[in-house]
Amino acid sequence: MTEFTDKVNQGKNYISDEYLQYLEQVKTVQIRIVKLKLIEV
16 A cells, blocks of 8 residues: 555656646746747837
């Protein structure tokens, strides 16, 4: 049972890390788009 919960926790940590990296990428892309729009105007 402990092994299983350990694996589940590892999975959660992995998912959250991947998700956080994804969010960071989205943020940087959005910031770039905003900067481009400001330059155009």
